[in-house]
Amino acid sequence: MDASKKDKAKKQSKEKTKLRRWILQAVEDVEGNKGATVQDIQKFLDSKKDGISSRPEWKRILKKLLNIGHLMKNDGRYVISKWRMTSGKVTKNSAAHKANKEARRIRILQIIRKYRDNHV
Numbered sequence: 001m002d003a004s005k006k007d008k009a010k011k012q013s014k015e016k017t018k019l020r021r022w023i024l025q026a027v028e029d030v031e032g033n034k035g036a037t038v039q040d041i042q043k044f045l046d047s048k049k050d051g052i053s054s055r056p057e058w059k060r061i062l063k064k065l066l067n068i069g070h071l072m073k074n075d076g077r078y079v080i081s082k083w084r085m086t087s088g089k090v091t092k093n094s095a096a097h098k099a100n101k102e103a104r105r106i107r108i109l110q111i112i113r114k115y116r117d118n119h120v
Helices: 004-029 038-048 057-067 094-120
Strands: 070-073 077-080
Touching: 004 038, 004 057, 004 070, 004 077, 004 094, 038 057, 057 070, 070 094, 077 094
Parallel strands: none
Antiparallel strands: 070 077
8 A cells, every 4th residue: 555655656756857857848949039938838748748738737847947946937938047958958059048148138137227217
């Protein structure tokens, strides 16, 4: 009885790990440097395993990735916020790198504008 509970928990853990990896890949693989929408992520997940995007676990995992800082939301799109990428490589021409660079630029401009507004 106890062994079956452990097996079930291990299987669920592996499933969550797969979902997490697939979500990161979905965000990384979007063409252009704008980031991935929720629909892009759903489409990617369904291409990996049919019907997986209809389950609520992937949304919880997405929120957790946002909270711990692996993903960042930029204009309603998700971008990878760390230099670490799922493939292990960082290339300056990758979509994730360009999206991160653009997001940093926007944040810096917002800080500068806020500073100017407060000190002028």
